[in-house]
Amino acid sequence: MFSKVAFEAIGQVTGPEIVDPLAAGEKVFLFDLDVLVASRFGRMDHEFAGYVREFARSHPCYLLTSANYSEVMSRLPGSVRHAFEGVFASCGTELWVNNEILIRHEHLFSDDLYEFVAKAVQQSAYSGKEAPLLECGSATLRLSLAGIRSTAGQQMAYRRWEREHRELDVIADEMKARFPDHTVCRDSDISLMITPNTFTSARVHEHILKRHKASRLIAYFANRSAGGFAKPLCDALLTSDVVSTVNGPSDVSQLLSYEMRSAPDAGQRPHTMNRMLQEA
Secondary structure, eight states, rough: OOOTTTEEETTTTTEEEESSOOOOSEEEEEEEEHHSSSTTTTTOOHHHHHHHHHHHSSSSSSESSSSSSHHHHHOOOOHHHHSEEEEEEEEGGGGEETTEEEEOOOOOOOOOHHHHHHHEEEEEEHHHHSOOOEEEEESOOOOOOOOOOOOOOHHHHHHHHHHHHHHHHHHHHHHHOOOOTTTEEEEETTTEEEEEEEOOHHHHHHHHHOOOOOOOOEEOOOHHHHTTTHHHHHHHHOOOOOEOOOOSSHHHHHHHHHHHHHHHHTTTTOOOHHHHHHHH
């Protein structure tokens, strides 16, 4: 998938190695929410949060997630969110800084698409559906037959059922065929994410490059994210950019330790979060 990126072993995880060793530019780090939190709907570990917060205070860091910002607030402590220079929520359709939204992409989904989703819900064979099943963002739709606000137990029950019946894959294939001007991907193992083709996560890369000239993007993604909503961004990476697909916080911790050891000037960068507020 990442033809422009080479990988080498770093401890127990796979770490990036720049294809062009002479490539210059400030490193900018982009984290997927699902690699910072051990469980899909859990909160960030307190000790690990402190580690990431200190790293973000000396390195330009951003967050990218398919989750809405309310979910980000519930899963990441405020000290970590504020240490980041920006949070790209809802697949990157929104940019938040210090709990204030700076960029929001809008899209009006068609009645035909909503009717298709309603029909898919009605025809679903799963008997444990808990309303609401659809979460609407400014330019995103998330469908979860377990229920958007379902409990951990309800999610587990649906997860077991979905593994056997593979109903979400059928819904996704039918939606892709009927609405080719939209992207449909598995947002998690219990939900689908729908976005218009007028917006892709590649715009996140464009936003970062506007604020960090001649920078190199270092991204850490979960496998599902890299192959789903974040795939357009990964495909848009430049030769000097790198990405690692990791399993969770322990892998991220090792990679950040590697970054700090390999950067002799680490810790000397001033905090620049206010720059984005001035440019917005």
